[in-house]
Amino acid sequence: MISLGIDTSTFKTSVGLVEDDREIASYELSANMYNSEEVVNMISEIFSKINFSIKDIDLISVGIGPGSFTGTRIAVTIARTLSQTLNKEIVGVSSLKAVAMTYEGSEFIVPLIDAKRNRAYFGIYKNSDVIRTVKDDRLMDIDEIANELSGKAVVILGAGAEFFYDKLKDKMNLKMPKERLIRGANVARLGIIEYRERGSDNLFDVLPNYINLSQAEENFKKLKQI
Structure with a gap:
């Protein structure tokens, strides 16, 4: 199966391309603004350098967040357009x-994205033999996250890892790898893994995951001890 x-x-x-578990290409670009034309150009550049046509792909996998509202909308819109156009x-x-998925090990893996006002989007995962969700993605105050993970062996990843490192380091056995950002x-x-577990999504059900504060508060009430 070929997944974009x-x-x-x-x-x-x-933007990335894999065939089953074999990486064909992964293209990451840091920018100061979100630009749909830039994403389309990155996709075109990948296919210009390989023996595949975009028509050869089987699956479109799109990150739905949480994260930037504007940015996530761009990826979802492009993915839905490609899915519909290419069938x-x-x-x-x-x-x-x-x-x-950037890190493999026995520790709790906690990707972080700064959500401003001392809050972060985060989830808790394990990735030894297979990626596994321990706690679903949510929005929480960073001090509450520190208390939740207190005393545990934790690896922090993501765009917010460096920003929050000093607020977490004294509460847990903390590691922050050099390679810690998302890869296409x-x-x-991940799209292939989830497709094999649950099948494809309905095109119109693929929407950005906007985690708002009320959802976060409800999730916090339901938190169980790890």
């Missing part, structure tokens, strides 16, 4: 879960 991955949930625009299957995946190839890989 697209993510614009942060200022790192990511290809589509799967929306967690952008944070795709980030978590991992978005594409």
Whole structure:
């Protein structure tokens, strides 16, 4: 199965292509603004350098956030347009879960995105043999996140990892790898994993995951001990 991955949930625009578990291409570009034309150009550049046509793909995998509202809308819109135009299957995946695939180990993996006002979008994952969700993506005050993970062996990843490192380091056994940002190839890989688990999504059900504060508060009430 050939999967095209697209993510614009942060200022790192990511496009990747995989065939089953084999990485064909992964293209990441840091920018100061979100630009749909830039994403389309990145996709075109990938296919200009390989022996595949975009018509050869089987699946479009798109990061649906959480993250930038504007950025995530761009990726979702492009992915839905390609799916409809090319008549290809589509799967929306967690952008944070795709980030978590950057690291393999026994620790709790916590991707972070700065949500301003001392808050972060985050999820908790494990990735030893297979990527597994421990706690679903949510929005929470960083001090509450620190308390939630207190005393545990934790790896932080994502665009917010460096920003929040000092607020977390004294509460847990903390590691922050050098390679910690989202990769387009991992978005594409995660799409294949989720497609094989649950099938494709309905085109019109693929929407940005806007986690608002009321949802976060409700999630916090339901948190269980890890």
